[in-house]
Amino acid sequence: MMIAVFVAIMALSLALAVWSRAGHGRSDARSFFTASGQFGAVLFFFLSVGETYSIASMLGFPGGVYAAGESFVLWFFGYILLATACLFFLGPWIWRAGGLYGSATIPDFFRDHYRSRVLELLIAVTSIILLLPIGTMQFLGLRLVFSGLAPGSSPLLLTGAAGLLTFAYVVIAGLRASAFVAVLKDLLMMGSIVLVGGLAIADWQAAPTITAAVASPAVERPDMVFALSTIVLQAVGFTMIPQNWAFLFSARSPRAIRRAQVAAPLYMLMFPLLMATAYYAQGHGIAPEQPDYVFLATAQALLPAGAVGLVMAAVALSGLVILSSVCLAIGPLVTRNLVPGLSGEGQQRWSRWVVALFLAVSLLSADGSGTLMARLNNLFYFGIVQTLPGFLAALLVARVPAAAVIGGIVAGDTLVLALWLGEAELGGLNLGIPGLALNIAVLAMVTALWPRTGGTSVVSRLRTPA
Amino acid sequence: MLRHLWPVAAGLLLPAALILAAALLVPAHWPRFLGISAASWCLFACAPITSALLALCYRLGGDHEP
Numbered sequence: 144m145m146i147a148v149f150v151a152i153m154a155l156s157l158a159l160a161v162w163s164r165a166g167h168g169r170s171d172a173r174s175f176f177t178a179s180g181q182f183g184a185v186l187f188f189f190l191s192v193g194e195t196y197s198i199a200s201m202l203g204f205p206g207g208v209y210a211a212g213e214s215f216v217l218w219f220f221g222y223i224l225l226a227t228a229c230l231f232f233l234g235p236w237i238w239r240a241g242g243l244y245g246s247a248t249i250p251d252f253f254r255d256h257y258r259s260r261v262l263e264l265l266i267a268v269t270s271i272i273l274l275l276p277i278g279t280m281q282f283l284g285l286r287l288v289f290s291g292l293a294p295g296s297s298p299l300l301l302t303g304a305a306g307l308l309t310f311a312y313v314v315i316a317g318l319r320a321s322a323f324v325a326v327l328k329d330l331l332m333m334g335s336i337v338l339v340g341g342l343a344i345a346d347w348q349a350a351p352t353i354t355a356a357v358a359s360p361a362v363e364r365p366d367m368v369f370a371l372s373t374i375v376l377q378a379v380g381f382t383m384i385p386q387n388w389a390f391l392f393s394a395r396s397p398r399a400i401r402r403a404q405v406a407a408p409l410y411m412l413m414f415p416l417l418m419a420t421a422y423y424a425q426g427h428g429i430a431p432e433q434p435d436y437v438f439l440a441t442a443q444a445l446l447p448a449g450a451v452g453l454v455m456a457a458v459a460l461s462g463l464v465i466l467s468s469v470c471l472a473i474g475p476l477v478t479r480n481l482v483p484g485l486s487g488e489g490q491q492r493w494s495r496w497v498v499a500l501f502l503a504v505s506l507l508s509a510d511g512s513g514t515l516m517a518r519l520n521n522l523f524y525f526g527i528v529q530t531l532p533g534f535l536a537a538l539l540v541a542r543v544p545a546a547a548v549i550g551g552i553v554a555g556d557t558l559v560l561a562l563w564l565g566e567a568e569l570g571g572l573n574l575g576i577p578g579l580a581l582n583i584a585v586l587a588m589v590t591a592l593w594p595r596t597g598g599t600s601v602v603s604r605l606r607t608p609a
Numbered sequence: 610m611l612r613h614l615w616p617v618a619a620g621l622l623l624p625a626a627l628i629l630a631a632a633l634l635v636p637a638h639w640p641r642f643l644g645i646s647a648a649s650w651c652l653f654a655c656a657p658i659t660s661a662l663l664a665l666c667y668r669l670g671g672d673h674e675p
Contacts, residue, residue, distance in 0.1 A: 221628045228621045408660040421645025
């Protein structure tokens with residue numbers, strides 16, 4: 144029954160992807176990668192909150208609480224919450240800046256604004272390197288789901304099927320399919336969290352063994368320097384994630400972006416339920432083999448088989464939606480930015496090969512230990528945030544030359560990498576902060592020494608009547 | 610100037626200050642509910658407050674059109 148429900152939901156997701164194509168038969172490249180900016184606030188909301196409730200949130204958040212208590216909750220919850228506010232203010236400007244140049248990717252915008260192919264290549268290459276581990280992380284999460292769904296079967300076979308399903312979403316309708324599947328995923332996920340968390344709380348009241356279990360540990364105070372610096376770095380870095388730019392460009396208007404961001408924090412009210420589930424498991428003898436399996440183990444303890452299939456499908460879809468959006472971010476980075484001059488049709492055709500390659504590499508990496516990718520994943524926000532100074536400069540300052548942005552990014556990335564490889568301890572300070580500070584300093588210094596002449600800021604251009 | 614800055618103060622700086630307050634000001638000995646510490650409950654309470662503040666910015670802050 145559990146497997147039947149799971150398979151039925153996966154089939155439904157595929158049907159939704161096919162349906163999302165209705166009325167949009169032959170699409171150009173911009174439509175394929177960014178849905179031609181046709182999404183209203185509702186579809187944009189579901190697409191963008193998919194990043195919040197990824198497979199890492201659904202499995203990793205309760206798993207972290209189960210294994211190590213609450214010390215990480217402050218920075219994890221804090222950065223996602225502040226990121227919604229950052230997107231509320233910065234998102235509309237990213238949308239307008241992209242619209243000004245007809246951009247579909249971050250490097251598109253930097254190339255056209257700063258008139259620099261080198262800058263385009265630098266941002267495209269670093270973005271691809273930073274996005275690569277996300278695929279592996281999603282497949283590792285999916286393996287965990289499949290280990291509970293079909294314990295005896297080959298994980299490679301099942302994750303391979305999941306990879307094929309993701310590939311189908313991408314090929315069928317590009318970002319439009321991701322958005323439609325994201326709606327299904329979020330409805331199922333909300334239902335699953337409310338169901339498992341609600342039943343855990345109800346059972347808790349009936350048999351409150353938990354009181355003894357959780358009364359003992361004192362509240363662990365997190366490392367404040369690390370927590371606060373991580374919240375700031377990741378909240379602002381969130382606005383520079385390549386797939387988030389694609390989501391922003393898919394919005395119909397800046398108004399749609401702001402409306403969606405108003406509602407986004409409410410969506411985070413499910414985190415207490417995930418946390419309560421972890422504590423319920425601790426106090427009721429639910430002992431999963433891996434901490435990250437605790438949410439699914441609790442679902443298995445409390446729900447009938449069919450409902451467990453639904454919960455597992457929700458978790459799996461949360462991985463597949465992220466996977467498909469990363470595929471749609473990496474595809475154009477290669478076919479628009481690394482390999483210039485392809486026609487719109489060529490970009491779509493070659494993107495499919497790039498996506499297939501990305502999925503295959505991620506799948507095989509997850510089937511190995513995935514250690515390298517897991518380590519690289521730690522670098523994600525350190526690196527992704529380095530484009531922010533250049534973007535803010537493009538918005539506001541006409542004098543900034545491409546060399547200043549290139550110098551800033553290279554200096555910032557190099558410093559972060561050196562600190563990370565040297566396992567530097569900076570009193571708990573997030574390593575991305577010194578990298579970002581150096582980036583800004585280099586950008587300012589190069590601009591002061593060799594200012595650009597004849598440039599115009601994005602804000603000035605938008606204010607100038609056409 | 611103030612007309613442009615108050616939405617950022619209300620929608621971004623105030624939520625940041627609330628998160629900070631939840632982390633620093635809630636006494637560690639306050640009782641837990643559903644196993645979750647009072648500090649974490651205060652942190653979670655920042656979400657609807659942030660949503661309300663962003664709604665206020667959306668309604669009263671103008672469109673910020675260039």
